[in-house]
C-alpha cells in the first residue's frame with residue numbers, strides 16, 4: 001500500500017512543477033478574496049486582496065484578487081471589508097445576562113447545567129465575530145473542558161484563555177457565600193477554593209486555580225457591583241495579598257488581572273505589578289500615570305454598567321447590588337481621561353453581565369469616550385492579543401497567524417457599529433458563519449462554498 005502511494009507521488013512529481021505539486025497535495029488550501037483588508041490593525045487597510053490559507057493559518061497575503069488553482073476552495077468576500085477575528089478580554093461564559101433568573105434558579109443548577117450555558121454562550125460569541133475570549137470567572141473545571149473541546153474542534157466556540165475562579169478575600173466580590181443563609185453558606189464553603197485571607201493563603205488560592213487549568217489569574221482588588229454584599233466598590237484586598245498573588249502567578253508564567261473600581265485598589269494592583277486592570281471606574285492623574293509607567297492595560301468594560309443600569313431599572317438586581325449601580329456609572333469621565341492620556345486600552349465587555357453575542361456594542365462606547373474607530377479595533381485585535389500573550393498568533397492577518405477572519409458590509413473605520421453586524425466568521429480556518437448563515441457542524445465541512453469561480 002505504502003509503495004503504491006509513493007509511486008503515485010513520484011509519478012505526480014514528474015508530471016507537474018514542484019510548487020504546484022505542493023498545492024495540489026494540500027487539501028486545506030483556501031483563497032479568501034477580500035474587497036478591503038485590514039490585515040494589520042493600526043495601519044491603513046489594503047484594497048482588494050487575497051488571503052491564501054493553509055492548515056488553518058494565513059500563508060500569504062496578495063494584492064488584488066488572485067486566480068486560485070483549480071479545485072481550491074474560494075471564499076468570495078469581494079463586496080466585504082475583511083479584518084482579523086475580534087478578541088474580548090473580559091467575558092463570563094457561565095453568565096446569562098439576567099441576574100434575576102440567575103438568583104432564582106441558582107440552587108437548582110448543577111455544574112452540568114452551567115456547562116451547557118457556557119457552550120451556548122461560546123457559540124453566540126464566536127458567531128458575533130469574537131474568535132478569542134478571556135474568561136475571567138467561571139466554574140474552573142467546566143471552562144477548562146470547554147477550552148480544550150474548542151481547541152480539538154469538538155464544539156464551536158472562540159479560543160479561550162481561562163482564569164478559572166476569581167481570587168477574592170472573605171466577604172469580597174468573589175466570595176460565593178455572601179448573603180446566603182446558614183447551611184447553604186456552609187455547603188458553598190465546602191467547595192470554595194478561591195477565597196483567601198493573608199498573603200500565604202492567597203498564594204495557595206492562585207496555585208489551586210493553576211492546578212485546575214487556569215491560564216491567567218484574576219483577583220478582586222475591590223468590591224464589585226453584582227456581588228451580594230453591601231459596602232460599595234472600595235478596596236477589599238490588602239497590598240500584601242495582591243503582591244503575593246501577582247508574584248505567584250508570574251512565577252507560574254501566568255499573567256494577572258485585577259478587578260478594580262476604587263482608586264486605592266487600582267493603585268495597589270498596579271504597584272503589585274498586574275498586567276491589566278478590569279473596569280478602572282475611578283481614576284486620578286496619579287493612577288493614570290501609574291498605568292503608563294507600568295505599561296499595564298486598562299480593560300474598561302463600558303458595556304457592563306450600561307447592562308447593570310438596565311437590570312436595576314427592571315428590578316432584576318438584589319438590594320445590595322442595586323445600591324452599587326450608580327457608583328459603577330461614574331466611570332465615564334474617568335475613562336475619557338485615561339484615553340486622552342494614552343493609557344493602553346484592551347477591549348473587554350464583561351459579557352455574561354450583559355448578553356453573550358452583544359459584545360460588539362462596546363465599540364460604539366469606546367468611540368464615544370474618545371478612541372478613533374481604528375483605535376477601538378486595535379483594542380479588540382492587536383492590543384488584546386498582546387495582553388493575552390498571543391500576539392504571535394491572533395490579532396492580525398499576516399503570514400503565520402491563525403486564520404481567524406471576519407467580514408462586514410462597508411468599512412467599520414467609517415462607522416464602527418458595522419461590527420455589530422458581522423456576517424462572515426472563520427475560526428482557525430473553519431467557516432462558522434457565511435452571509436449571516438450558521439455553518440453546519442462540523443464547520444470544517446463549510447457551507448456551499450464555490451470550488452471554482
Ligand SMILES: [Zn+2]
Pocket residue numbers: 090091092136137350
Ligand atoms: Zn467580570
